[in-house]
Amino acid sequence: MKLEKKDLLGIEELTKEEIELILSTAESFKEVSERDIKKVPTLRGKTVINLFYEPSTRTRTSFEIAAKRMSADAINISVAASSVKKGETLKDTALNLEAMRPDCIVIRHPVAGTPAMLAGYLDSAVINAGDGAHEHPSQALLDILTVREKLGRIEGVKLVIAGDILHSRVARSNIIGFTKLGAEVRVCSPPTMMPPGIEALGCKAFTDMDEAIKDADVIMMLRIQLERQKSAFFPSVREYSRLYGLNATRLKKAPKDVIILHPGPMNRGVEISPEVADGPWSLILDQVTNGLAVRMALFYLLLGGPKPNYPRERRKPDRVSFDEGDAA
């Protein structure tokens, strides 16, 4: 079975069945990384470009290793997001890359919607590796895989996502993904970091951390950007940590067998205390391992087999017509 899509732009566009397909494919690829020779020939001759407009060592490395384990050629391009200024635009960049006929472009960009824009210009598959505060679908898929492995189900699971919901693409993709599979999702943050209308995504919003976690099965802590303090989203790191940080004392208010996730990188001692991050509840490193498997699955499902001819909408610029002829 294949994923009947050219691109993976967000969890929102995936059906429940497609999510299940990606997860089961990922499970089967986990074994490849346990082998002595960690490579399969599946995507030999395919070219994957990692186009990163934001620094991200772990996600980029994960995509790169995933491509290489499938025998694809992986090229990394790191660029400063500069198309704001006049000059070569993202579209120019895209069309130049396209002219070199890659099979897949993995893009991370600080502006929401940019992968969708790129996908409209390109024949190659586009995978969204994080766009602004919009989506980070491969992260949500690896989180779902991790929880499913541990708990054996997603249906009915109570998941709390805590931290800077406003700026988090991880939060959005996870809310959408987990609720699609039947989980109950709660988000918890100070009201200054709670986006308006978040409940329309199918979750419940909390400002009291203790209340949110009291019967949770999973707690996902988000990284807090310390510079947000300057923009008055919270008065001090100390107060943020006191109200929303997850430490051993607070963890006692959650069920004993609760599991902890963090998409990383962590601010130890801010949103998560070291004893929680390294404790028996933590699945943080399992997430990283599963991330590799999910990305191998995505490459396989999008690039395996002959290139399909999916109908798509191209955003071609309008051509100006000069034969107007109806002037007075």
Added chain:
Amino acid sequence: MKKLFIKNGRLLDPATGIDGKFDIVIMDGRIASMTPPGKGGKDTGGEGGEGGEGGKGSEVIDAKGLLVVPGLIDLHTHLREPGFEYKETIESGTAAAAAGGFTTVLCMANTEPVNDNGSVTRLIIRKAADAPARVLPVGAVSQGLRGKVLTEMAELKEAGCAAVSDDGMPVTDGGLMRRALEYSTIFDLPVISHAEELSIAGEGVMNEGEVSTRLGLKGIPNASEDSMVARDIALAELTGGRLHVAHVSTRGAVELIRAAKKRGVAVTAEATPHHLTLDHGALKGYDTNFKMSPPLRVPEDVEALRKGVADGTIDCIATDHAPHSSVEKDVEFDAAANGVVGLETALGLVLKLVDGGVLELATAIRAMTSNPARAMGLDAGSLKVGSPADVTIVDLGLKWTVEPSKFRSKGKNTPFTGWKLKGAAVKTILNGKVVYSRAKK
């Protein structure tokens, strides 16, 4: 003697309350007579008369089945010249205006250099001398649009400015806005407010709400506009200056304006066709053609704007015609410029509202003719014997599709591509001269 005879049309002039069949005779750029069909006397140049159909050298337009209205007036156009001629020029912008049925446009001051002194105003007026639409520049409120020092309004007025505005930027300093409203009373110059509290709008790129949350784009709450409209109304009340609120987009602003008018404050307001027809849900595809300032709001705001135009709280419909090139629009959403073109789609969109029962035809035409003239104190927007013959002839039944490639504007940035509209200007007459005729299919 140059004569033009418009016969058999349905004349609708909300300013005078005329709605009926009239023959119009235009001589030397002015209305010579308006009479019921065939009733024109010899002196006034009716049929058979000197200026009528039989007269030598007269041009006859048979407007049978067509609507004849005063030339449309747009209070809010960006012509981009001088400085940004790659986006639009006075020539291309006024051609677009004429094609949209507009005979008069007020052009905003955010050019390069800024229209903050008489020489820029005079340059614009000189370049527009032979344009197919009358161009009335709007001077800046503050020098360089920097919000620090008032412009020399006497000079701006003398050079031909019809109003002042820092449009594109709010006048952030309340003290300066107070002085602008006070000082402008000497010349009876309206002050047009771009009502946006930047400290609340922050880095927002669309309306703040469920859709911005879903898309992960930064939002601008209604409070950004509401608070500034409240401030400006209070300042107009304090100073007696004439305030015109540009591109109203929120239900809160409509309420504030309604209450202020009841108290007798000299405030007028405009809404754009796009804010009257689209809501924030339209941004779901990240198409930068839907990025504008103020942003598209929620359906409740659209509804409030529609009611506001219907009951006269919002006096005018203005385009905020903001042409951009692909350099500004074919980029990442956050980086894309705000604005949409509007001159060539405005009438069709407004008539769609009429067709949908949202607005009475007379209300819609009033909002595009006599009300804008009244708001700016212009002697225009109505057809009277002796007045300049600015006339727009509209075919209410003409069906057409919005195709940006056919725009006369250099800007193709419209959110309405592919929309099927009914009703369009088929002839635009400026000073008695036909400046635009729609080609017959």
